[in-house]
Amino acid sequence: MATSIQSVTQNIAREMFDLYDSFKAAEITSCRITHANMLKWFRSFKEQDLFTKLPLGTSGEGRTISLYTIGNGSTKVVLWSQMHGDEPTATMALVDIFNFLTKHPEHTVTKTIKEKLTLLVIPMLNPDGAERFTRRTAQLIDLNRDALALETPEARILKETCSKYQPEYGFNLHDQDARLTVGTTKEITAIALLAPSIDESRTDNPIRVKAKKVASTFAQILNLFIPGHLAKWDDTFEPRAFGDNIQKWGTSTVLVESGGWKGDPNKFFIRKLNCVALLTTLYVIATGESAQADIEVYEQIPFNMKLGCDHIIRNAVLRTNNQVAPIRVDVGINFEIRRNDSTDSLEQIATIVEIGDLTTFTALEEDVDAKRAELDANRIKLDHSFSADELPLLFKQV
Ligand SMILES: [Zn+2]
The missing domain is CATH 2.30.40 (Urease, subunit C; domain 1)
Known part of the structure; x- marks a missing residue:
């Protein structure tokens, strides 16, 4: 039976929200983050044995792109951020998540995630774009239109990772225009979600339905904090995009688009929401609760509109x-x-x-x-x- 998220899950989300300032990465003081910054932050976790790090290859300009693996559970979840270089919010949130897992090793969220899941994290898939704060790669390519052609090294890295590990779940982490609105409500979209389509007629196969359940869980968590500020991203099938294809290749994938918040130019509040909702959703996937989620919650989220x-x-x-x-x-x-x-x-x-x-x-x-x-x-x-x-x-x- 489809249900709303359990009260224990709601309490965990609220606890993460309240604890956030105590575990967030205090060294991130601007959203203009570089590859060198990111490497330094992740190195500090290495000393604490949180993850194993595997270099996957190099970007067009020779920056190393690595896979950070956490946990040894049977359910694999791939998360990648910043395939568009000027979309850093989720990369910052991933650093916060790593901080939480490091600082709270005995917390039920940490223990459940590490026991039940294997997290496959590729932060900053487009480090050259991040260096310039541009959407495209150093070779001028929009990585999210290169899932089929695979001309860029960054696209090949993501494709090969998905083919090799065949994760059950995926999170495709982006930033959207901070001025988009929730339908015609005159509210700025804080976060938009999408369970991408697998074809032009937007067919619901079991993989996509599972993604919608995850998106529905994610939405219910966010609704505890920002009701009315959640939108759905355009569900038109894009044959060249990664989210659509990874869904089609068999990984239940959710697109998370960080939007805007009044008075928050660095998007630190959106970063916090990403961190809290991702951590709690991973926990819910780990406990198996997400399989019960009501997809109507997701279906009824209004689409983004350009009224800001x-x-x-x-x-x-x-x-x-x-x-x-x-x-x-x-x-x-x-x-x-x-x-x-x-x-x-x-x-x-x-x-x-x-x-x-x-x-x-x-x-x-x-x-x-x-x-x-x-x-x-x-x-x-x-x-x-x-x-x-x-x-x-x-x-x-x-
Ligand atoms: Zn993007």
Whole structure:
């Protein structure tokens, strides 16, 4: 019979949440993490014999990609993070998870996971992209569109690992645009989940149903802390993507997309949610409870929608010419960090992405009521980019 997660599991999730500050990796102070940082953090666990480390190969620029194996249970679970270099949240959460397992060896979560599961962890699958903070690899390839062609060394490493170990479960750990929203609710998506499709008609075979049960468990854990902030990722089959193919090859796979949270530019709260939900879900897989999960919880999660901007100016006045009366407008603006090659520094660039009625939108950073102040029509243009410092200049100077 399908059920909601047991109260003992809920208590474990709440305990992880409350304990988090005592075991998290305090040395991570920014989401801009490099391969060298990561190696250093994982080396500290090695001294405590938490895992065995196996080099799997090297990236396009020669950085070593390793497999960290924890536990010796019969159920194998593969977890890989940061196949997109600019998506570091889950890598940070994995460091936190390793910290928990190291600091609490006698905890029931640690003991159950190590006894029942074998965790196969590949943190930072795209270290060259991480170095540049770019999605793609050093060879300019989106690794998540290389599952069939296998042109890149990083893609071959992931494929070979899955073929060799044939894990029963998989977690494909990413970050999504932090401005996506939970359907039309005007809530920013904190985390989106997906049990990827195995074909264009989104067939439910037993492997995918098992993944949906895991996703449903994951969702119920998150709903203890962030109800209304969970979305489902687009379930269109992507024939070249890893999640879809690994599901098709027989590993029940869940995609976890770390989204956004107001006032959390480094995504440390999302990192905490990842850590708590992953640890608790692994525990639930280990106890066998996930087999009872109600997949309707997963099915009913709203899909992501694009109804968020970083900054919204509401109720401003725009006079485009003198032939028609000025109109009331909202202006949606997104920010992006870009490298200025001439000064070799990072700059925050603002871009106007929407003009008009934004009552269905929410803002991730600032939601400003302009109180009918007049905009400078020369600066209000769709797709117009400028330094974020110049934001006040969007208004007509008096
Ligand atoms: Zn991604």
